Amino acid sequence: MPDAFRCVVLIPSYNSGKLLRRTVSEVLAVWPDVVVVSDGSQDGSQHALDDLLLQHAGLHLVRLQRNGGKGRAVLYGAQWAEQSGFTxxxxxxxxxQHPAQDLPDFMAAGRQNPQAMILGKPVFGPEAPAVRVWGRKLSNGLVWLETGGAVQDCLFGFRIYPLKPFLQAMRMSRFMRGFDFDPEIAVRLVWMGLPARNKATPVRYLEKSEGGISHFHYGRDNARLIFMHVRLILTWVWKKLCGKRQLFPAEKHAQNCGSHGV
Structure with missing residues (x-):
C-alpha cells in the first residue's frame, strides 16, 4: 500500500548568498529529502551545494535559467516532487527565517493530517521589524474574510501542502507566481475544501551582518498584493451573490496546532 505521506522539503532560492548552504545543511540534519529550486540565481549560491549533492542522496537541485518569482519556483519544484513519487x-x-528544528513537528502533523494544509503561524521575536509585523496585519485581516478565518497567517511560507490539490490549484490560475503566491494559494485551497491546520512556530530575522537578505520591493509587491486581494474579494462576493453558501467548506476543520504536534 503506498505511503499516504511522503514529503520533501522544497526550498526556492534566488540570490540567497551564504544563507542557502546554511539553511540546507540545517534541514539535512533533521530530514533527508530536500529539493532546492535555484530561481535564476546569479550570485553563485547555486554552486554552494555542489559537495552536499555528492554527500546526500536525498538532496536535489533544480536550476531555472531565469528568475520568475517564488510561486513559479515552487511550482517547478512541486512538479519535480510529483514525478519523484512524493505526496x-x-x-x-x-x-x-524558518526554523529547521521545527521540521519534525511539522512532519508529524502532516502525517497525522495527510489531507490538510499545515500552515505555519509565526511567533515574532523582538528583532522582527515593526513594519513587517504591522504590515501583514492588513493582509491577514483580508484573508480572514476571504477564508472565513481558516488561515491565520497568509504570508508565512513555512507550510505543508498535499501535492495533488496544490498542483491542481496552481494549474488553474496564471497568477500566484510571484510574491502573491503564499496568500493566494492558501485561499484557493481553502475554497477547494482543503482543511487548514495552523501551527505556531518561531521566525528569525537576520541582520545584514549575518547575511540577512530581502527581495521584497515595497512598491511592486504591495501593488501585487492589492491586485490579488481585489481579485479574491470580487470572487468571494460573486460566489456569495450566486448563493454558494458553502464558500468555505473547510472552515469547520480549521484549528490551531500546538507547538508539538496536532
Whole structure:
C-alpha cells in the first residue's frame, strides 16, 4: 500500500548568498529529502551545494535559467516532487527565517493530517521589524474574510501542502507566481475544501551582518498584493451573490496546532 505521506522539503532560492548552504545543511540534519529550486540565481549560491549533492542522496537541485518569482519556483519544484513519487511538499525559505528544528513537528502533523494544509503561524521575536509585523496585519485581516478565518497567517511560507490539490490549484490560475503566491494559494485551497491546520512556530530575522537578505520591493509587491486581494474579494462576493453558501467548506476543520504536534 503506498505511503499516504511522503514529503520533501522544497526550498526556492534566488540570490540567497551564504544563507542557502546554511539553511540546507540545517534541514539535512533533521530530514533527508530536500529539493532546492535555484530561481535564476546569479550570485553563485547555486554552486554552494555542489559537495552536499555528492554527500546526500536525498538532496536535489533544480536550476531555472531565469528568475520568475517564488510561486513559479515552487511550482517547478512541486512538479519535480510529483514525478519523484512524493505526496506532499514542505515549503520553507532559503534566507534562514524558518526554523529547521521545527521540521519534525511539522512532519508529524502532516502525517497525522495527510489531507490538510499545515500552515505555519509565526511567533515574532523582538528583532522582527515593526513594519513587517504591522504590515501583514492588513493582509491577514483580508484573508480572514476571504477564508472565513481558516488561515491565520497568509504570508508565512513555512507550510505543508498535499501535492495533488496544490498542483491542481496552481494549474488553474496564471497568477500566484510571484510574491502573491503564499496568500493566494492558501485561499484557493481553502475554497477547494482543503482543511487548514495552523501551527505556531518561531521566525528569525537576520541582520545584514549575518547575511540577512530581502527581495521584497515595497512598491511592486504591495501593488501585487492589492491586485490579488481585489481579485479574491470580487470572487468571494460573486460566489456569495450566486448563493454558494458553502464558500468555505473547510472552515469547520480549521484549528490551531500546538507547538508539538496536532
Amino acid at each position: 506532499h511538499i514542505l515549503t520553507m525559505d532559503a534566507d534562514g
